[in-house]
Amino acid sequence: xxxxxxxxxxxxxxxxxxxxxxxxxxxxxxxxxxxxxxxxxxxxxxxxxxxxxxxxxxxxxxxxxxxxxxxxxxxxxxxxxxxxxxxxxxxxxxxxxxxxxxxxxxxxxxxxxxxxxxxxxxxxxxxxxxxxxxxxxxxxxxxxxxxxxxxxxxxxxxxxxxxxxxxxxxxxxxxxxxxxxxxxxxxxxxxxxxxxxxxxxxxxxxxxxxxxxxxxxxxxxxxxxxxxxxxxxxxxxxxxxxxxxxxxxxxxxxxxxxxxxxxxxxxxxxxxxxxxxxxxxxxxxxxxxxxxxxxxxxxxxxxxxxxxxxxxxxxxxxxxxxxxxxxxxxx
Amino acid sequence: xxxxxxxxxxxxxxxxxxxxxxxxxxxxxxxxxxxxxxxxxxxxxxxxxxxxxxxxxxxxxxxxxxxxxxxxxxxxxxxxxxxxxxxxxxxxxxxxxxxxxxxxxxxxxxxxxxxxxxxxxxxxxxxxxxxxxxxxxxxxxxxxxxxxxxxxxxxxxxxxxxxxxxxxxxxxxxxxxxxxxxxxxxxxxxxxxxxxxxxxxxxxxxxxxxxxxxxxxxxxxxxxxxxxxxxxxxxxxxxxxxxxxxxxxxxxxxxxxxxxxxxxxxxxxxxxxxxxxxxxxxxxxxxxxxxxxxxxxxxxxxxxxxxxxxxxxxxxxxxxxxxxxxxxxxxxxxxxxxxxxxxxxxxxxxxxxxxxxx
Numbered sequence: 001x002x003x004x005x006x007x008x009x010x011x012x013x014x015x016x017x018x019x020x021x022x023x024x025x026x027x028x029x030x031x032x033x034x035x036x037x038x039x040x041x042x043x044x045x046x047x048x049x050x051x052x053x054x055x056x057x058x059x060x061x062x063x064x065x066x067x068x069x070x071x072x073x074x075x076x077x078x079x080x081x082x083x084x085x086x087x088x089x090x091x092x093x094x095x096x097x098x099x100x101x102x103x104x105x106x107x108x109x110x111x112x113x114x115x116x117x118x119x120x121x122x123x124x125x126x127x128x129x130x131x132x133x134x135x136x137x138x139x140x141x142x143x144x145x146x147x148x149x150x151x152x153x154x155x156x157x158x159x160x161x162x163x164x165x166x167x168x169x170x171x172x173x174x175x176x177x178x179x180x181x182x183x184x185x186x187x188x189x190x191x192x193x194x195x196x197x198x199x200x201x202x203x204x205x206x207x208x209x210x211x212x213x214x215x216x217x218x219x220x221x222x223x224x225x226x227x228x229x230x231x232x233x234x235x236x237x238x239x240x241x242x243x244x245x246x247x248x249x250x251x252x253x254x255x256x257x258x259x260x261x262x263x264x265x266x267x268x269x270x271x272x273x274x275x276x277x278x279x280x281x282x283x284x285x286x287x288x289x290x291x292x293x294x295x296x297x298x299x300x301x302x303x304x305x306x307x308x309x310x311x312x313x314x315x316x317x318x319x320x321x322x323x324x325x326x327x328x329x330x331x
Numbered sequence: 332x333x334x335x336x337x338x339x340x341x342x343x344x345x346x347x348x349x350x351x352x353x354x355x356x357x358x359x360x361x362x363x364x365x366x367x368x369x370x371x372x373x374x375x376x377x378x379x380x381x382x383x384x385x386x387x388x389x390x391x392x393x394x395x396x397x398x399x400x401x402x403x404x405x406x407x408x409x410x411x412x413x414x415x416x417x418x419x420x421x422x423x424x425x426x427x428x429x430x431x432x433x434x435x436x437x438x439x440x441x442x443x444x445x446x447x448x449x450x451x452x453x454x455x456x457x458x459x460x461x462x463x464x465x466x467x468x469x470x471x472x473x474x475x476x477x478x479x480x481x482x483x484x485x486x487x488x489x490x491x492x493x494x495x496x497x498x499x500x501x502x503x504x505x506x507x508x509x510x511x512x513x514x515x516x517x518x519x520x521x522x523x524x525x526x527x528x529x530x531x532x533x534x535x536x537x538x539x540x541x542x543x544x545x546x547x548x549x550x551x552x553x554x555x556x557x558x559x560x561x562x563x564x565x566x567x568x569x570x571x572x573x574x575x576x577x578x579x580x581x582x583x584x585x586x587x588x589x590x591x592x593x594x595x596x597x598x599x600x601x602x603x604x605x606x607x608x609x610x611x612x613x614x615x616x617x618x619x620x621x622x623x624x625x626x627x628x629x630x631x632x633x634x635x636x637x638x639x640x641x642x643x644x645x646x647x648x649x650x651x652x653x654x655x656x657x658x659x660x661x662x663x664x665x666x667x668x669x670x671x672x673x674x675x676x677x678x679x680x681x682x683x684x685x686x687x688x689x
Contacts (some may be wrong), residue, residue, distance in 0.1 A: 108513040112437060112532035118533070182516020186438055216426070220434050227431060237516045265513060268436065284428040 041084040049091040049180030054203055055081055059136060060100040060156075061166055062128040062256045063248070074131040075138070078098070082142045085149075094150040096203050097139050097194075099210060101157045101188075101269050103132045106261030112186075113270040116155075116210045126257040136210075143208075154198055155267045157269060158262075159284075160292040161192020167254035168224075173296060177225040178244060178255050178263065181234040185266025187219035191283035191291055201279050211277070212269035216283035221263060227286065228293040237264075437505060437538070438523030444503070447525050448494060455494050459487070459592065462689065465641035466499055469586060474539035474546075475644065476578045477504070479588040480566055480672060481549035486556050487632050488593035492524060492547060494679050499540040505538050507548045511613060532577055532608065540581035540651070541602050550574045550665070557614040560598035562593075564680060574667035575647070579661070582651030583645035587668055589675040592637035597628075597685045636689035642675055 021160075044050075057064055059073045078097070085092040107122030113118075123131050137151060143151040143238045158168055171177050189214055198213045225232050234252060235243050244255035261267075275281075283291060434440045446500060456462050469475065479492060493504045509528040513519045528534050530548065538544045549555065554567040578585045599616040607615035620628030649656060683689060 009426075031358070108510040108529065110529075111531040112528070113533065113537065115533075127347055180516070182518075182520060184520045186436065217428060217430070218436050219430060220432060220438070223430070223432050223434070227429070284426050286428050286430045287426055290429040 009181065015269055017276045019177065033220075041080050041120070042087060045087070045090060045092065051091055052094040052096070052203060053081065053085055053092055054096045054098075054199060055063045056098040058098060058132070058200070060102060060128065060132070061254075062126070062152050062258060063170075063254045067127050068262070070127055072133055073128060073256050075134045078135045078138050086142060086146055092149065094203065094206055094314070095142070095152075096199060097135070097151070097153045098199060099132055099136060099153050099155045101155045101214065102126075102129055103155060104259050104267060104269065105129055106185075106265045106267045108265055110265060110267065112127060114212070115270045116212055116273055119300075125261075128256070128258045135266060137191055140241045148321045152202045152208050154202065154274075155212050156195055156198075156268065157188040157190045157212070157267075159192060159195055160189050160288045161195070162292075162295045164195070167191075167256050167259055169292065170254045171229050172224075172228045172292065175228070175230045176233050176253055177221070177223055177230045178191070178233045178235055178240075178247075178253050179225075179262050180237050180260075182237055183264050184220045184222050185263060186220055186268060187262065187266050187285070188214040188218050188268055189224075189225065189285045189288040189292075190214050191288035194281050194283055197282070198274065198279060205278070207277050210271070210273040212271050213274060214269050214271050214283055215283050215288045216271070217285045218266070218268050219289070221266070222287070224289050226290045228296060352679070368564045379568060389637055397449050423511050432522065433477045437526075437528045437534070438520075439503065439505065439526045439528075440524045441503070442496070442581065443521075443524040444526060448497065451490060451494050452498070455491060455498075458632070459491060459637040460585070460597070460689070461637040461639065462492055462496055462642070463495060463639045466496075468497060468641045468644055469500060470584075470644075471500060471502065472543070474543040474583040475583070476535075476539060476574060476579060476583055476585045477545060477547040477638065478550050478574055478585060478668070479547065479590050479639075480564075480593075480673075480676060481551050481555035482558075482590075482594040483556060483565070483597040483632070484620075485597060485629070486549075486593060487596040487637075488523065488590045489549070491593070491637055492588060492590065492639065502545060504547050506546045507535055507546050509553065509613075528569055532573065535577045536581050539577065539583045541581075548574050550669075553613045557602065557616065558599065559601060560594075561617070563594040565678070566669055569665045569669045574663040575661045575664045575668070576656050579649040579656050580645045580651060580653060584646045585668060586644045587642040588674070589640045589642060589679055590637070591640075591676065591679045592635040592686075592689075595635045596632040596637075634685055637677060638683075638689055640675055640679055642671060645671075 037107065045053075055078065057073065057077060059070055062070055065073070082095070084090070085095055102116070103118045103120070104110070105122045105124065107120075109121040111118060111121075124133060136249070138318070139151060139153055144150070159166055160169055160172075168177075192213065195213065198211075201207070222232060224230075233247075235255070241255060241257060241260055247253050248255055271281075349414060432440060433442050441675075469477070473492075477492070480487060489506055489508070493506055496502070496504050503526060505526050505528045507528050508522075510529045512522045512527060513529055528538065528546075535546055535548075536548045550569040550573075551567040552570060558565075558567065562686065574586065598619045599617055600622070601617050603615045607613065618628055620631055620633060622628070623630055645664075647664065649660070
């Protein structure tokens with residue numbers, strides 16, 4: 001995301017904020033390592049007079065996160081961020097939140113396509129969905145309380161790409177894909193590039209509102225496996241998670257609770273609203289899967305995702321601030 | 332499904348002979364069946380693939396035609412694409428879509444459907460000896476909501492109607508049915524691949540309005556299939572008239588189809604609610620078939636003569652696209668459609684001399 005923003009000349013300054021070090025080379029971005037503590041966020045917002053916050057730290061994979069830290073990251077993190085953005089005299093003009101279509105759930109009673117204002121049809125069963133719903137209600141309250149701000153929420157379908165690891169990509173990288181025997185639901189995917197481009201698009205154009213983001217079309221789960229050359233690992237229709245648990249324990253696959261409904265009933269979201277707002281996708285759902293499959297082939301052949309990058313703070317500091325570096329020659 | 336591992340052209344190629352077979356079969360029907368008022372060949376030509384994409388036929392080459400048809404369908408499926416201004420569409424080519432199967436957004440696969448049609452055809456032609464009347468009232472283009480009476484412990488009318496229309500008119504029919512089907516492993520997937528769609532108002536609207544396809548619903552729902560033999564041909568309550576509301580909103584006609592024969596194909600003698608509850612089924616019937624044939628009776632129909640009569644399309648003088656329609660108007664329309672259908676059924680039964688030979 002920051003990389004994409006860097007290429008925009010009118011963006012004066014980018015401030016990266018995260019608990020982990022960045023995995024991609026950033027030229028102009030100042031990176032601050034922090035967690036979601038209110039005091040720090042508030043101080044940063046005040047000190048830097050930022051006008052736009054792009055909130056991408058929501059955890060949408062509950063495999064490696066405990067119930068408590070999921071709540072801590074998603075709900076409390078958002079709460080603090082919004083509080084910092086909404087303080088009196090804050091310079092923030094725009095907030096963009098990256099959410100997930102997991103918020104719609106997946107059940108047999110679902111329509112084939114969810115639009116942004118379709119209510120979910122099933123009760124909330126997983127903690128991830130619960131936390132996302134809580135986050136979005138916080139964002140909604142924030143929007144209502146701050147009508148002068150541009151607040152946008154992007155709900156992304158299953159993301160595939162080399163940089164973002166989701167349970168689905170984790171499994172596909174190992175050339176296996178858990179499914180529930182006898183079910184072959186239709187699913188949507190969105191390519192990582194489109195994720196970044198969508199975030200950039202709403203940020204640059206200051207588009208407010210809630211938008212679904214997913215590649216065009218849907219494809220059957222079995223077709224995903226076939227495009228990626230993965231084997232389907234059938235789990236029994238009754239209590240599939242109990243059977244997946246030992247496999248998950250030995251890290252053979254990932255099958256988080258929120259995935260169960262998805263591989264049973266699938267999910268489709270209508271992306272018309274964002275497209276009508278002018279956004280253009282580069283990948284369809286099947287295209288996203290294919291692009292991931294290609295990247296996966298490369299990774300299998302070379303053992304890496306192309307050039308690896310390690311963030312080294314001292315080196316970064318040197319290049320950015322040392323008077324010894326001659327500026328204007330190489331960025 | 333295993334089929335999806337096949338390459339795209341393969342699927343097109345595999346779909347091809349079946350279409351040819353369908354065509355030749357149509358010739359047969361015309362010969363056998365003087366009542367068939369449709370000259371099916373032009374119909375098939377017009378409806379190749381789905382009716383919404385005219386360019387499918389101009390493609391010349393069959394493979395590309397099928398592909399164009401599926402792509403067009405998909406492009407339309409993701410309706411928003413067409414909302415783009417023309418200039419924007421020209422600037423940016425459609426993103427590459429490397430699909431491998433022909434499963435559409437509703438889960439229907441024409442490839443799978445053609446296999447099922449081939450398997451089911453002997454049943455349709457020689458077991459039920461299905462006969463249609465007024466098939467020309469079903470449009471070859473544009474959306475329409477087909478409704479029919481429903482019967483049989485495992486209803487035999489739905490597959491017969493879908494098969495009949497797809498064979499004779501060459502356009503797909505989406506069967507809207509209870510969500511419950513989706514929850515059954517294997518059956519749910521097969522149901523979806525062969526044109527079953529969960530009955531949700533949004534789904535129905537999209538099929539009828541956005542995609543201008545045919546949808547088949549049974550407004551009585553499971554109330555009809557669970558009724559016992561003593562109640563045969565007595566229409567149950569037509570739900571809450573939701574089908575009328577959807578047709579109004581989508582601006583499409585309702586076309587009632589009266590079906591005689593399905594009632595006797597698998598009649599229910601009595602139901603055992605305790606077993607249904609234990610198995611999680613909507614109802615557990617003891618059928619005449621089961622008494623005669625044992626457990627096999629649960630999957631075998633009696634060789635009844637099936638007759639379908641398509642009634643006049645009913646159009647509503649209501650503004651399409653509204654969220655809500657007058658409840659009393661909807662209920663009145665539903666009730667009048669129900670009365671029409673009931674009359675047609677009585678009329679057909681008056682003419683019927685034998686359950687087995689029609």
